[in-house]
Amino acid sequence: MLTIPCRACPLRTRPLFVQMTPDEVAFMESLKIDEAVVEPGATIQMEGSASPRLFTVLQGQGLRYKTLPNGRRQIICFVFPGDFLGLQAALLGEMQHSVEARTRMMLCVFDQRRVVEVFEEHPSRARSLSAIAAVEGGILGETLASLGQRDAAQRIAWALTRVWNRLGAIGLERDGAVPLTFRQQDMADFLGLSLVHTNKTLARFRQGGLCDWSDGTLRLHDPEALARLAHVEPARPAKRHLM
Amino acid sequence: MLTIPCRACPLRTRPLFVQMTPDEVAFMESLKIDEAVVEPGATIQMEGSASPRLFTVLQGQGLRYKTLPNGRRQIICFVFPGDFLGLQAALLGEMQHSVEARTRMMLCVFDQRRVVEVFEEHPSRARSLSAIAAVEGGILGETLASLGQRDAAQRIAWALTRVWNRLGAIGLERDGAVPLTFRQQDMADFLGLSLVHTNKTLARFRQGGLCDWSDGTLRLHDPEALARLAHVEPARPAKRHLM
DNA sequence: CGAGGGTTTGACCTACCTCAACACACGTGG
DNA sequence: CCACGTGTGTTGAGGTAGGTCAAACCCTCG
Known part of the structure; x- marks a missing residue:
């Protein structure tokens, strides 16, 4: 049983986020299949594999990283509440980086197959999914400029x-x-x-x-x-x- | 008049690209409003502005870059035939980087408003748009790891x-x-x-x-x-x- | 012929890396 | 209780990859 239905999600009322319509919230709630808690150090998603479960971070902190063939590690970005994990798995069929928990994390769980169907079933949610990808791209660009x-x-x-x-x-x-x-x-x-x-x-x-x-x-x-x-x-x- | 209708586009038959169905090709052709040629050195899109015209590169080379407040310039990536320009403008309403031509370039032109409607009108094309964003994210991650x-x-x-x-x-x-x-x-x-x-x-x-x-x-x-x-x-x- | 944009080369310097130790907190087992 | 390992933070010493500066050397183009 879900302890936090989307309509009562404490995150989505934050002004940082684009507000959803009640219809959208209801749709997301139908997509949410579980909640999960992971312990510090746990690997949530693995580079090169297709994660069947996608997540929205509710609580906790983690990081995305790539391991290079020379053994070194590049952290792509830090992961905070509100971040969506597994976009590449959903859209490309394979993660290009790993995700690891640094604290105990609470995650909202979605079925990867259902998320893909969002394009047929709910255009405005599909737009948001794409916007998430675009925002991440923008952030990566800024990070690139920093490095x-x-x-x-x-x-x-x-x-x-x-x-x-x-x-x-x-x-x-x-x-x-x-x-x-x-x-x-x-x-x-x-x-x-x-x-x-x-x-x-x-x-x-x-x-x-x-x-x-x-x-x-x-x-x-x-x-x-x-x-x-x-x-x-x-x-x-x-x-x-x-x- | 279009000199290169999408169905005769020399790019899309390349094995590098995911093949479209005839239906998809026809849809894209309905979306394409023009072709454009830009000269070397021309700015195609500008950081911070919402480009009303989006492009697919048919020929030529260019680059995406950001200018930092300290005056330095970070090139985000090189732009080659097949790349889509203006994704952020379409999904976020504003480009996070500029795009400049290095050679004479031939571009396929789309209307930004029509592209946005793709989510309502053509789910599989919307998926591709998102996939483009996701692929670019993956590439940026790899670039990050290099830097x-x-x-x-x-x-x-x-x-x-x-x-x-x-x-x-x-x-x-x-x-x-x-x-x-x-x-x-x-x-x-x-x-x-x-x-x-x-x-x-x-x-x-x-x-x-x-x-x-x-x-x-x-x-x-x-x-x-x-x-x-x-x-x-x-x-x-x-x-x-x-x- | 001069001007300007790109490339090449050398001399010098420093921001950052590597190595190595130590400090401190935690847990585990004796 | 202490002895110890292990993981993270801290600090110093010395070395080098890569930066900056400066000049020269192409080109092409007006």
């Missing part, structure tokens, strides 16, 4: 402000802090930096009073300065779609 | 083998060479390298007998060695969708 054109400090500042805004937008800020449950190694693998350099840069930020990311908690003491350092343009609204 | 985890020589080797395979797949190889009409600066801005270092690495490849990219022409003398250097897994088929 290619920003130096280490700028990259880290960029990533932290990004995460900060995202987590704030889904209401996870408490007392000027958001939970950020990754290791420094994860951040390094995300930004193409070494662990050591990531660590030292974070220490500099901390000593400089810019921000403090420790014990799984991120505090931005001076968000403007950080954004300026990162060369981030003033936060665009950029609504997201939920599945 | 983050490969050194300069590996990045260049990776990019060249990628381009080589792509251009080969659409039948542009002649006498062991494909046309590649970019500047070294473009490649540098794509891979997050300086022009100087890109140039020197290319020179090393040339002297080492690996490949030769000059005068707008790319020759891979030893594709296997290059792929080995780049740590590229043996070419996956990875079909693409056309619009």
Whole structure:
């Protein structure tokens, strides 16, 4: 039995997300087949395989990553509540990256075959699915620009402000802090930096009073300065779609 | 008048692309409103604006890029025949990057509003549109992994083998060479390298007998060695969708 | 013939990497 | 209770891949 029917989903009322019509919500509820809880470290989806179950993240944090033939790991992006997992499996038949949980996560479960049928059954939901893909593409483009054109400090500042805004937008800020449950190694693998350099840069930020990311908690003491350092343009609204 | 009706399009018979049903081809033909030729250097779409015209590239080469607030430029990817331009404009209402022509290009033109209606009118075409978005996401992920985890020589080797395979797949190889009409600066801005270092690495490849990219022409003398250097897994088929 | 865009080359420098140790917290078993 | 491993964060020392600067060398084109 579903403990959280879509119509009572705490996420979808957040202003970050494009609002659904009651009809859409009802349709999604008919698509939702289960809820799942996964433990930290669990692999949710595997690069190269076709995930028969697709997910919307309700709670928790995780990451998408690729393992390269040379053994190194690139983190594609961090995964937060509201993210949809398995889009490539649905549209291409195969995931191009793996997804792993970093905290305990609660997931909304969909049947991959039913999701594919969305194109025949519910055009506006199909549009949202495509929009999700397009938004992710845009984010990846921005990430690419960070890796290619920003130096280490700028990259880290960029990533932290990004995460900060995202987590704030889904209401996870408490007392000027958001939970950020990754290791420094994860951040390094995300930004193409070494662990050591990531660590030292974070220490500099901390000593400089810019921000403090420790014990799984991120505090931005001076968000403007950080954004300026990162060369981030003033936060665009950029609504997201939920599945 | 259209000089190339979709049913006679030379691209869509290439094995690289997922084949359409006659019904789909007819539908696309009803969507196609024009053909356009743009000159080298022309801006086809602009970051931040909603392009009212969407394109499928028939001929020529171009690039997608973002300009960062700090003035630097990140090339997102190279644009080749078969690519669809304006997906973000269609799905999100706004382009997140610009598109510029590097050679004279021939484009298939669609009306943005009509494309959006594809979700109501033609589910299987809508699926293809989404698949295009998903494929692009996968490619961006791979690019991300290159920027983050490969050194300069590996990045260049990776990019060249990628381009080589792509251009080969659409039948542009002649006498062991494909046309590649970019500047070294473009490649540098794509891979997050300086022009100087890109140039020197290319020179090393040339002297080492690996490949030769000059005068707008790319020759891979030893594709296997290059792929080995780049740590590229043996070419996956990875079909693409056309619009 | 000069101007401008792209490529090439050399000299120098630094941002970042690697290696290596240590610190601290946790759990497990003796 | 302590001894220990293991995983994560921290710090220092030294090395190098790749950046920047600068100049020259093509081209083509007006």
